[in-house]
Amino acid sequence: MSAPLFEALLRHAAAGRAPFHTPGHKGNPQALPPELFRLDFTELPDTDSLYEASGPILAAEQEAARLFGAARTLFSAGGCTLCIQAMLRLAAPRGGEVIAGRTVHRSAVNAMALLGLTPVWVLPDGSAGPGLPGRIPAAGVEQALREHPHAACVYLTSPDYSGVLSDIPAIAAVCRAAGVPLLVDNAHGTHLRFTRRDLHPLSLGASMTACSAHKTLPVLTGGAWLQIADPAFAGWVKSAMALFGSTSPSYLTMASLDLAREWLAQHGKAAFAALEDRAASLAQLAAQRGFPQPRGLRDPTRLTLVTAENGLSGEEAAAHLRRCGVEPEHADASAVILLPSPWNREEDFARLARAIATLPAGNAPPPAPSLPPLPPAACSPREALLAPQEAVPPLEAVGRVAGEAACPCPPGVPLVMPGEKITAECAEFLSRSGFLSIKVLQ
Ligand SMILES: Cc1ncc(COP(=O)(O)O)c(C=O)c1O
Incomplete structure (x- = not known):
């Protein structure tokens, strides 16, 4: 037999390491019932259809909406990525500007490119300590909204990868005052409604949240929820999702979302x-x-x-x-x-x-990288991501337009985004951070 991926997964499983990574079910046989794996069905008369849900999928989504206090909850078997695409489509149907926290996942940058949106970046404040991006400040969002009064929405990631939470109530208040929806990439915080203090961004005032249920809950990889607080968006959300989603969403993944909701309600x-x-x-x-x-x-x-x-x-x-x-x-x-x-x-x-x-102490000096100023935008993310590109070493990229994001960690803030012109300071920073190449427009 030759099945390289399957064999690699078997080898990894045989190593038996304690899993402190996604997915949240941790391969624990008690997390998901074994009969689930016999239920890999498709759209049949009695199994409903994700983008035209009117039967059990709709009922399961309504149960999830009740649990999360949402006006509408949508299942995704295409990860949080599909929820992010749909959120941006709903909030900015005619394109335009989006005020966005710079600590953004590439799924959002790609969605902005596909939808022809122009980001106006707000930088994180470094408040989580050295080497970490920190929080998106409400004052920074407020200023960006003042300077870009026609922006369609505010978009940010909270919690970030390291678990750091921005001040969602304060940012939501700023958005309400400006009359724009607040979209939160809550990929890492699906469970936050069930912590002792409810820290879920939907509970704290966000208009929509994209939640990677599979990261922290007993859900198969790819299972996610799009939560919508504002009923104004609920009407055409299925068509917004169908624009990007596969026509063959996994019923196993969707059923695991349904089971996770039931487990959360009982034991969360x-x-x-x-x-x-x-x-x-x-x-x-x-x-x-x-x-x-x-x-x-x-x-x-x-x-x-x-x-x-x-x-x-x-x-x-x-x-x-x-x-x-x-x-x-x-x-x-x-x-x-x-x-x-x-x-x-x-x-x-x-x-x-x-x-x-038994972690040893080290002797490397703590990194205190302070980011160079944001490079200027030369074209939109859409133009950059769809243009022919080539990879060059960072120091040869000075003056060229980036075709991809480059995010040195630390501090975990993208230094360059697609469409931005690479400055000498950025090129040096990337080179010092160990980047061997960056894609630029030809
Ligand atoms: C912050 C953030 N947003 C969005 C995503 C995309 O989520 P998914 O893999 O569920 O599509 C990720 C994935 O790691 C992420 O870390």
Whole structure:
């Protein structure tokens, strides 16, 4: 037999590392019922159809809307990416400008390009500590809205990858005063309605949220919810999703969303309260060893060890964790990110505690990169992403127009976006950050 991907997955599974990465079900056989895997059906007279839902899919979506306090909830089997595409389509149907936090996932940049939208960037404030992007400030959003009064909406990511939360109530108030919808990429925060304090952006005033349920809940990869607070958008949301979505959404993934909603309704509060306690004690252990969490308001279930504060790179820390049988979600020069879920097993947490307790101190100086000024835009993301491109070393890219985003970590803020003209300072920063090439327009 030759099935390279299947064989690689089997090998990975055989290594038996404790999974502190997505998906949230953690391969735990108790997270999803085995009969689910016999139900890979399609649109049949009695199974409904995602984009024309009028039967069980609609009923399942309505149950989810009730649980999240939404006017409308839509299933996605195309990840949060499809929800982001639909949100932007709904909020900016005629194109135009979007006020956007610069810490944006590439799915949003791609959607802006496909929809012909022009981003007006608001920079994060660095308030989470060295090496981390920080929060999108309400004052920055307010100023951008003043300077761009015709912007169609405000778009931001909260929580960010490291779990840091922006001040959604304050930003929502600014958006309400300006009469524009607030769209939140809540890919990493689907569970935040069930933490002790409800931190879900929909509960805090967002107009729409894109939620990657599969990242933190017992949902198959690709399962996500688009949550809509404002009934004005509910009417044509299915056609907005159908514009981008596959006509063959996975029924397994959709059924797992339905099951996760039922599990959340029954057990969500207790399960996430217990997870908060576990995360707090692991965070305390890490802090005692000199590896603090990001500063300020954050997802209380996520563990981001800011290793650079103790002279250790995130990559070195991740290598140590793997040697101890723990697989993290992500590591970069300054931090390592772990995604615990209620479906991690006791042994997973015990292994993680042992790994943290034996993390060595390093001797690298903590990175304190301060970003050069944003490069000027030469053309729209759409023109740039759809143009012929070539890859060149950063130092040869000065004066050229970027064909892709380049995001050095730290600080996790895109230095260059598609359509921006690469300055000498940006090129040097990229080169120093280890980028070997960047795509530019031919
Ligand atoms: C912040 C953020 N937004 C959106 C996405 C896209 O989510 P999905 O993979 O569910 O399409 C991701 C994926 O990692 C993400 O980290």
